[in-house]
Amino acid sequence: MADVVFMFPGQGSQSVGMGKDFFEQFQEVKQTFEEASDILGFNMAKLCFEDSENKLNLTEFTQPTILTLSTALFRVLEKRASAKSTLVAGHSLGEYSALVSLGALSFSDALKAVHFRGQAMQRAVPVGVGAMAAYLGNAGQSVPNICKEVSTNNAVVEVVNFNSPGQLVLSGHKVAVEKACEVIAEKKLGKAKTLPVSAPFHSFLMQPAAEEMKDFLSNTKLHSFAGQIVANVDAKIHTNATYSKEILVRQIASAVLWTQSLATIHDSLPEALWIEVGPGKVLQGLAKKTIENSNCMGTHDLVALHAALEFLLK
The missing domain is CATH 3.40.366.10 (Malonyl-Coenzyme A Acyl Carrier Protein, domain 2)
Incomplete structure (x- = not known):
């Protein structure tokens, strides 16, 4: 077998x-x-x-x-x-x-x-502070850099699930997650959509x-x-x-x-x-x-x- x-x-x-x-x-x-x-x-x-x-x-x-x-x-x-x-x-x-x-x-x-x-x-994490988003597209290698670019000392987002070459999950402070989604859309690198979850799982939070x-x-x-x-x-x-x-x-x-x-x-x-x-x-x-x-x-x-x-x- x-x-x-x-x-x-x-x-x-x-x-x-x-x-x-x-x-x-x-x-x-x-x-x-x-x-x-x-x-x-x-x-x-x-x-x-x-x-x-x-x-x-x-x-x-x-x-x-x-x-x-x-x-x-x-x-x-x-x-x-x-x-x-x-x-x-x-x-x-x-x-x-x-x-x-x-x-x-x-x-x-x-x-x-x-x-x-x-x-x-x-x-x-208090409800509303954190968020997660799913990324689908062919530019997954660019997403970690976008997360670094939009993160600040007070609002951080990072890639927390490397699910497949074209599917990633982002997690972190809500404002940073939303900003990363906006940049991905602006640069036409794929689709990034926030997920209906209650906490920013797998992030440093x-x-x-x-x-x-x-x-x-x-x-x-x-x-x-x-x-x-x-x-x-x-x-x-x-x-x-x-x-x-x-x-x-x-x-x-x-x-x-x-x-x-x-x-x-x-x-x-x-x-x-x-x-x-x-x-x-x-x-x-x-x-x-x-x-x-x-x-x-x-x-x-x-x-x-x-x-x-x-x-x-x-």
Whole structure:
């Protein structure tokens, strides 16, 4: 069988109703949702399937719901097709899901950590002070310089997600983010549009959240693991010997080097099949844009999950 790389999505892949079909068909999914509900003290299935209180897009709830569904789906692959995590990566929050798949974090510890992570990220910056924007275009190499040009001592913007060669995310002070978008439009370098988010994620403004996370993770055990993981902060392959909780702390206020991470994985396993484990198809799309002729699968619906199981059972 070909080498398999498992990718785990981050925020932005959530949607009301996610996981319901899997919950009804797979006992592993039902058990994982029930386990999550017991750990966090709220009904995970009701939040994902109904979201009657409009909490799904609040980061303190978004993060544990995506982790729960990603873990549930990996457990299906693990139990029914003996899937093993040998090389994994996760986009931002998804790095926690990747660590759970390796056995480096227990599901319980990861769930508590990302719930706290969401709360800390929201606390770090008052609402309205920060902003984020998505850039789409063919001049991505020019965007970091534009961010430097428009930034001042009191208002800073930076590129915080390198998602694909033509897709970047900017984050920082609201006034600086808006100015960068204006300059990109004036120079006709592509499209830049502010995003409907509640905080400037991954920017230096998240440093207070990183400090909170450092304290929280001091009581969380990182278990030894046999596989490999590509970290967001440096796009390098890490083993049990080199991965540390400090990487998760740095991640909160550092850029997500996703394009670079995909290149690292491709250099290591050029013939690999990429399987996105979790809701949505975002990471499959980014892989196809970044790695020429990449072979991607997902678990975004029942058909996709059964196809992934069928492949892994070959």
